[in-house]
Amino acid sequence: MSNDWIDVRHSAKYQIETIQAHFEGHAYDAHWHDSYLVGLTRQGTQQFHCRRHKITSQPGDIFLLEPGEIHDGDAPTAGGFTYQTFYLSPAWLDSQMRQLFHDTPSSYQLSFAKTLNNDRPLARQIANAFQSVHFGELTMVQQSALDNLLASLAVHSHWRARVDNARLPLASAHRAREVIHSQFNEDLSLQDLANAVQTDRFSLTRAFKKAFGIAPHAYLIQLRLAQARIRLAHGERPAQVAAELGFADQSHLGRWFRRAYRLSPAQYRQICTNLPD
Known part of the structure; x- marks a missing residue:
């Protein structure tokens, strides 16, 4: 009997989807999204392929994926893994981050330096913002939590020129x-x-x-x-x-x-x- 579960919420206000899920064994096939993914492994070991590397994410680890990046998902150890993820609209994230990075040319697009990291302050901001948005806290609470998340995320982001x-x-x-x-x-x-x-x-x-x-x-x-x-x-x-x-x-x-x-x-x-x- 499978113990897998998935809980998805959709926020039209912020153009954000939030997902928390638990998988044991094979989680999902290789695919990509047209959103930025900002996620946190909460329990167990999550393993996936991205950027031609096999990546292993442990509890507290953060995974950051750009639109179009192909990835899959597996639980290589007993008990599976649990994670929480934001799916952020590129248009929304671009507009928000440009308020933190002033004078960035419009021809540049947001990019993540690494797919996996263990920045504990960022992990706390992901967890706090996820709690606020996924469970529908007061609007001001959600906005404050998202602003704190974006500020922490900026440390791991950079702008790269769009290539011809x-x-x-x-x-x-x-x-x-x-x-x-x-x-x-x-x-x-x-x-x-x-x-x-x-x-x-x-x-x-x-x-x-x-x-x-x-x-x-x-x-x-x-x-x-x-x-x-x-x-x-x-x-x-x-x-x-x-x-x-x-x-x-x-x-x-x-x-x-x-x-x-x-x-x-x-x-x-x-x-x-x-x-x-």
Whole structure:
């Protein structure tokens, strides 16, 4: 019998999702989010792959992931692990952090120096802010806790210039990603994608895996799942979302959604909107 559980809350006010969960054994497959993740391991040992490294997070450790960073999750020891995580909208976090970093050019984007650290003051601020937001404290209490979190997070953040994809060593992979983003709800073939960036599909697959860690088809599925989260959070029905994003049917969307997020599309929609499916 599984002892896994997950508790998700959605705050439209701050464009923030908060998740606390417990997993034993395999937690979730490799996936990415279009949010910044700021999390804290509360109990047990959490293990995941990110930035081409295997990362082990112990109680009190902090994990920081940028949008698009591929990661998975496993519990390598008995008893599993428990964590708390903020999913922060890039637009919201950018606007808030620019108030702390004055005169940062608009062409720069926020980045985290390391995926894992054990800064105890930051861990306390994550725990305090999570308690305030997840459990709906008074607005002023939430804002104060989030401000303290952002101030502590600033120590581990920096701004990096946005790179012109055409000048990157794996330019064909980056151009292919742009094509995927522009046509993510269409039935693109690998050959279509290779033709669009003027290469062959074998070279493209190798370059794409080297640039982003997964094959083009896997990236397309993750992008569709990220779009599904947005649409479900706005109240669209799973069947409608599946049809408009190119999934074969609602059950096809559901299988992929549960593998990545451990929730069904209907459960996620209800958490975000309080609407029954």
